[in-house]
Amino acid sequence: MYEVYVRKLYREGGRTFAEYFRDKWRFQRAHSYRLIHCGRLLMCMKSDVLRSLRSQAHFRPLLDSGDQGIIEAALSTVAVWKKKEPALEVTPGVVASAVAMVELATPPSAPRPVELPAAEVLDLIKAAQAEVKGEPREGSRILQNLEKNLTALARKGTTGISWTDATWNPLQGCKAVSDGCRNCYAAKLLATRMASKFPGIAERDPRPKKGFSPYRFTGEVRLLVRSLGEPLAERKARRYFVNSLSDLFYEKVPDWFVDQVFDVMEKAAWHVYQVLTKRPERMAAYTKKRYAAKTPPKHIWLGVSIENQKEHDRRLPHLNAVRTAVRWMSCEPLLSAVKLDLSHIHWVVVGGESNGGRKMEKEWATSVRDQCKKANVPFFFKQWGDFGENGKPRLIHKKSGLATLDGIIDQAYPEPKP
Secondary structure (H helix, E strand, O other), X not given: OHHHHHHHHHHHOXXXXXXXXXXXXXXXXXXXXXXXXXXXHHHHOOOHHHHHHOOOHHHOOOOXXXXXXXXXXXXXXXXXXXXXXXXXXXXXXXXXXXXXXXXOOOOOOOOOOOOOOHHHHHHHHHHHHHHOOOOOHHHHHHHHHHHHHHHHHHXXXXXXXXXXXXXXXXXXXXXXXXXXXXXXXXXXXXXXXXXXXXXXXXXXOOOOOOOXXXXXXXXXXXXXXXXXXXXXXXXXXXEEEEXXXXXXXXXXXXXXXXXXXXXXXXXXXXXXXXXXXXXXXXXXXXXXXXXXXXXXXXXXXXXXXXXXXXXXXXXXXXXXXXXXXXXXXXXXXXXXXXXXXXXXXXXXXXXXXXXXXXXXXXXXXXXXXXXXXXXXXXXXXEEOOOEOOOOOEOOOOOOOOOOOEOOEOOEOOOOOOO
16 A cells, blocks of 8 residues: 555656545544644644744645634644643654644544554655655655655564553653562663663662662653644554553652543554553542443553452552443462452453562462452463573573463453453
8 A cells, every 4th residue: 555655656656645544544643644744734833842833844734725613623622731741842752642633533444454563664655755856846845755765663562471462651750669660661661772762760779778679760750741642643553551660650750741641542442452551549549420410431440469368458449439331450470379359350461470589389370370269350471570480590581382271371351352
């Protein structure tokens, strides 16, 4: 499909850039058309920051016309965000999210595009760039931005979490609340590889406690308004793990931002959203208010992380009070044997610790599996962690197929399935 459009655009010469991007937006997930559409929006904004953004190629007024209602609604949305978060910098991503939030939701429709690997798509774009040498500079700039966006999307579309398709992180920042947080992989990632991108969110503890990871969250929160539109821009139905590097119900996350995240999840209803928290008290209170007069959507799954019997007994009553169509439990890292109350649970995931070396005993995992089978609850075995099924340390970065428990791959999902 990419090749068809590229040939029509550059070899036949019968299509304009605007038409190309309009067609592309109907069939695939790239952000490029949405960003170009924002050019009209930026032309209407009156601030030094936005005037400087207009000079960027993908914000030039490339479209001949724009929907004035969408422009005004997006302007109002940005204004509300600025009022709620005065330090918010209005960037291209923020503007794109505002447009996505106010446009009508258009779920994917047939015919679906031919699925091509990201590398093949980029090869096609490079070939098109070679063909348009000597053509107007505007064309080359559009293709460069398209290549950049597709490359970014290819990175976002990958995840090592076996029970989901992709991750969506509209915020960063958290704080340890229990023993399961002792060796948090997210704190390590944000204190090392992602430290330059999100400074101040996590740090290295110069004097860590014995048996604890030297990386910890500072407690600060960064609201990534620019990332709110990501699920709306993704046209292929996916399972999204929401906030894989933080907790949506962390006490420092303002209610208005939680509202925005749920607004996106409800609007882009062709996806399934998997939300986990270690703070089910707030999740229960929030859903009781939000869904007091309407039925919770079937595509939003709300769950809680538990690591031992103590946290199961403390968090489960709050989870049972959450208003949701799919209520689930993630026993990862599983740090002890647990007797589960599955009377209101629709899904259970089990995994060992992969960033600290605490061993998950085989008996603990098989006990959870057997309890799920007895209660007819779907069970998903994710991984062993730093120690394998035989109890010996293993090289976790060298994957050797899907994790098995007693030689069986358990990867069941709850109903309704995506």
